[in-house]
Amino acid sequence: MPYRVVVSNELSKLFNVLSHPIRVRIVEELKARELTVTELKDILEISSAATSQQLSHLRSHGIVVENRQGRNVFYHLRKPEIADWITDGLKFIGPDQSEVETMVTAIESARNAWGTASKQKEPPAKKASKRRT
């Protein structure tokens, strides 16, 4: 099996773990400091069972590491850099696809069409209806 397949499989799993808002938040909260399950639960405003489950997710993928201290279990990031890596992802969000993006596309198509210089048949109005929700 080609390495590309293997690697994208692994990557997609990583992304999958982070595809839940709560889990993203956990990572971001842990960026600042170690936190116990209870502390997290309070921050996230969810049940402690739910918190444990999400943590279990992150743990099984090596994102976080547990560290029991008496009755409490502290969690921290196995690789703290992941927090910054995640926020770097913000670069690739928005700006609001449906608005700007179709415009960009339209412009590109237009430039291309104008460029090849053939018959032009009312492109603008039709194109606008293609907007996705």
Add this chain to the structure above:
Amino acid sequence: MPYRVVVSNELSKLFNVLSHPIRVRIVEELKARELTVTELKDILEISSAATSQQLSHLRSHGIVVENRQGRNVFYHLRKPEIADWITDGLKFIGPDQSEVETMVTAIESARNAWGTASKQKEPPAKKASKRRT
């Protein structure tokens, strides 16, 4: 609504788009050069309908941009840096959770337990059964 919630929502959506191996591969393939749907379909060895749908996904999130050229539709990355960002994610994968990670955890727990110096009751063997699949 606190900004943290909003941001992690957005981020989790981004991650969600990339949580499928095919979509990750598409991004990586597009790192090298623009590709048509047919080319992608051949590379990925899936139907063209499937390819279109995955592209539609990526498009609607502003990851890729279409660019029609005659009968073909070329796709490229809206922000080419995303390809590198994704491969950076490899840093946070493995090395094989179940093996190493439980070991690390065990060591940490042990260090802590040894540190606080109380009764030790055969920690290693028990801990090993905690391995996840």
Add this chain to the structure above:
DNA sequence: TGCTAATATTCAAACATTGACATATATATT
């Protein structure tokens, strides 16, 4: 023009799968 072939997208059905949450129970530590 109008027809056909090539390319790409969409639709809808079928489908599996997942996965999140709550509740309850279990484990560990003091």
Add this chain to the structure above:
DNA sequence: AATATATATGTCAATGTTTGAATATTAGCA
């Protein structure tokens, strides 16, 4: 026993993938 955390279970909905057919879009050509 009490606190803190983990897991197990059931349920529920939502989600997402695939396939095949129908529909656009464009090029080339008669």
